[in-house]
Amino acid sequence: MSLNLLDTSNWLPLDGLAPGFDANKAPTVQDLAGKELTVVGDGGPMTFSFDDEEVTWTATGYTGTSTHEVFKVAEDLYYAQWHSSVDAGLAVSLIADLANGRGLYIGAHLGRAxxxxxxxxxxxxxxxxxxxxxxxxAIGESTALIGRRVEWIYSPVHAYEHVYLSPTWYTWQCLAGPERGLADTDSNTVFQVRPGIFVFTWREKVIPCGSVTIADHRDIKAIRSHGSLFGWDEAGVDPVHFTFGAHGRLISVSHHSPALNPAN
Incomplete structure (x- = not known):
């Protein structure tokens, strides 16, 4: 009997997706080791002191020392990610643009839907x-992805497509992998970090999880992303946190009538 895709109780939990999903993750780098970065602005100052393995940080009322992963997105542009060792319901992302002197802190808070x-x-x-x-x-919210349809390859067996609908919504569909055939529309928030480089975040309503990604869209035939997923395990007891990467390509772009453009 085929799986009833409309029965969301059959959907794969986050810890079931994790094995093998990170096959296209980029190598981590040690470029921030020995640096102390202070982000001044909304909610600041926030401080982040990196060594080879750990980051000691203070931000938005939280502090701690945690094992980190750092990915190089572009020249002098880094995505750092860690799961708080003090508060299991918090995962932190830091976008550090050393060339342009700008930063973006994202705290992912895990609770109950x-x-x-x-x-x-x-x-x-x-x-x-x-x-x-x-x-x-300045780094700021962006509507530049709206109308784009992008195919993402996370591993030799995991593939999805994203359709960016509006400042609030995007649609995903699994093209290959254990979730093949599943699709949904979830909430998203997008920031432009540099021209053509975007932070894309989403929050799922069926599976209790959320994601923070950063992707370089400057070459639409060879888009590269780095990201993390954070949510509850199948039992809804323990947090699940892991990083991943993907290779993407632009499939198409929708062009709305100006008066009907959801970006306006």
Missing amino acids: TAGSTAVQHDFRVGTLEGFTATGD
Whole structure:
């Protein structure tokens, strides 16, 4: 008997997705080791001191020392990610643009879904890096992805497509892997970090999880992303946190009539 895809109780839990999903994750780097970064701005100052394995941090009322992973997104642009060792319901992302002196802190808070909220809520704090010269445009929310349809390959067996609908919503569909045939529309928030480089976050309502990704869309035939997923295990007892990466390509772009454009 075929699986009833409409029965969401059959959907794979986050810990069931994890094995093998990180096959296309980029190598981590040690470029931030020995650096102390201070983000000044909304919710700041926030401090992050990196060594080879750990980050000691203070931000938005939270502090701790945690094992980190750092990915190089572009020249002097880094995505750091860790799961708090003090508060199991918190995962932290830091976007550090050393070339332009700008930073973006994202706190992912894991709770329980309600009728009006998803299990994961994201706290976004934009600022500048103390001791660096701020240049270029400030990091800010963006509608530039709206209308795009992108195919993402996470591993030899995991593939999805994203359709970016509006400032609030996107649709995903699994093209290959254990979730093949599943699809949904979930809430998203997008920030532009540099021209063509975007932080894309989403919060799922069926599976209690959320994600923070950063992707370089400058070459639409060879998009590269780095990300993390954070949510509850199948039993709803223990947090699950893991990082991943994907290779993408632009499939198509929808062009709405100006008066009907959801970006406006």
